[in-house]
Amino acid sequence: MDQGFSHNTACQIVGINSRTGRRWRNGYNPTAGKKGAPPVRGQVAPQVGPSRYLREEDRIHIADRVREKVSIREIARELGRAPSTISREVRRNRHPTNGQYRPHAAQARADARRPRPKPSKIGQNPELRAYIQDHLHKRWSPEQIVQSLRRAFPERAEMQVCHETIYQALYVQGRGELRRELARALRTGRAIRKPRRLAQQRQPRYSTPMVMISERPAEADDRAVPGHWEGDCIIGKNSGSAIGTLVERTTRYVMLVHLPIDRSAERMRDALVETMATLPTHLKRSLTWDQGSEMGAHNEFSMATGMPVYFCDPASPWQRGSNENTNGLLRQYFPKGIDLSVHTREHLDTVAAELNARPRKTLDWDTPAERLATLLIASK
Structure with a gap:
C-alpha cells in the first residue's frame, strides 16, 4: 500500500485474506482467548534519546495510564513532558465517535498529519483571498486585516487566519497565494523577509566594540x-x-x-x-x-x-x-x-x-x- 496499491490488491499480492490485511494494518485489541497485536510496520531503526514528538511507545504508555484513570499531570511527569502536551495528544487523537484513546490509531493519525507542505487556508478559500487582497490594496497591515476578519466573520472559522499566514502568502515563493506586487502595500515595502537573527546580519549595538x-x-x-x-x-x-x-x-x-x-x-x-x-x-x-x-x-x-x-x-x-x-x-x-x-x-x-x-x-x-x-x- 505504501507503493500505491489498494488494500484488496495489496492483500492479493501478498496472498492473504482481506480481513487479515486489515488486522495487519490496524492491529487489534485483546479478546478473551487471544492477545492483541499492534499494526505491522516496516523495519525502522529504533530512535534513541529524547524526541520533540511523541513516539508510539509514549502513546502506549498514555493509553495504559488513561485506562487506569491516572491524571494528565501524573502521566506528563512520568514521560517528562508538559501536561499540555499530554492533554492535547489525548484530545486530538482519540476516537472521534466513542472518545477512546487507542495508541496505534493515535500514532496513525499523527503520522497522517505530519507531511508538509499542507494546503494553505488562503489558497483554498477564494472569498478569504479576495478580502485580504482588497484590504492590502487599501494599505492595511496584515494584523489589521486579521482583526477585521475576526469582527466581520466571528462565527466562520474558515474566514479567520493569523497575520503570519498572510505574510507567508506574500513572501514564500512557489506557494505564496497572494500576488507578489501586493507586498508593496506593506509598511516596509519589501517583497522578501529581512532576517535579523543571524549573528553576521545583526547591526552592532555600539560603533566601538564592547568589552564583556x-x-x-x-x-x-x-x-x-x-x-x-x-x-x-x-x-x-x-x-x-x-x-x-x-x-x-x-x-x-x-x-x-x-x-x-x-x-x-x-x-x-x-x-x-x-x-x-x-x-x-x-x-x-x-x-x-x-x-x-x-x-x-x-x-x-x-x-x-x-x-x-x-x-x-x-x-x-x-x-x-x-x-x-x-x-x-x-x-x-x-x-x-x-x-x-x-x-x-x-x-x-x-x-x-x-x-x-x-x-x-x-x-x-x-x-x-x-x-x-x-x-x-x-x-x-
Whole structure:
C-alpha cells in the first residue's frame, strides 16, 4: 500500500485474506482467548534519546495510564513532558465517535498529519483571498486585516487566519497565494523577509566594540579591591527623563548622575566624566553597565577617565546586583511614573548622602560613607 496499491490488491499480492490485511494494518485489541497485536510496520531503526514528538511507545504508555484513570499531570511527569502536551495528544487523537484513546490509531493519525507542505487556508478559500487582497490594496497591515476578519466573520472559522499566514502568502515563493506586487502595500515595502537573527546580519549595538563582563578582572568579582563601580539609569514618566546611578562594589557607596535634559550617549558621557572627576585615581578602576544605548560613547568616557567599561550579558541584571538593589532603594525617593527632570543636582546629592549614611548588614553595620572615608584616609 505504501507503493500505491489498494488494500484488496495489496492483500492479493501478498496472498492473504482481506480481513487479515486489515488486522495487519490496524492491529487489534485483546479478546478473551487471544492477545492483541499492534499494526505491522516496516523495519525502522529504533530512535534513541529524547524526541520533540511523541513516539508510539509514549502513546502506549498514555493509553495504559488513561485506562487506569491516572491524571494528565501524573502521566506528563512520568514521560517528562508538559501536561499540555499530554492533554492535547489525548484530545486530538482519540476516537472521534466513542472518545477512546487507542495508541496505534493515535500514532496513525499523527503520522497522517505530519507531511508538509499542507494546503494553505488562503489558497483554498477564494472569498478569504479576495478580502485580504482588497484590504492590502487599501494599505492595511496584515494584523489589521486579521482583526477585521475576526469582527466581520466571528462565527466562520474558515474566514479567520493569523497575520503570519498572510505574510507567508506574500513572501514564500512557489506557494505564496497572494500576488507578489501586493507586498508593496506593506509598511516596509519589501517583497522578501529581512532576517535579523543571524549573528553576521545583526547591526552592532555600539560603533566601538564592547568589552564583556567575562573579561573584567577577578579583583572586581570578589569585591576585595575598591574602585570598581556598577552603573545604570532609573527612568521617569514615559521614558522622558532619567537619573544615572553609580554604586561602588566594595563599599556600596552611591553617587547619582544628574541628567536634566535627556540620557543621550553624549550627555551621559559628559555627566559621568563630571561625576567621576570627584574621585581619587585609586577609586576609578572600572565601570560595569548594561547594554543600554546611553553608553554609546563608552570609549570616549574611558579615554577621559582612564576607566574601562565592561558590559553585562543581555537580560542578566544579576551581574550588577549591587546597582539593581540600590535602584530599588532609590524608588522610595523617585517613584515610578514621575518626571525625574525636576530634581536638582542639590536634591540628588541629598538623597545620595542619606543612602550613604544608612548602616548596611553586608558591611557589618558600617555605613557606605564610613567605609569610603576609611579608604580615603588609608590612601593618604
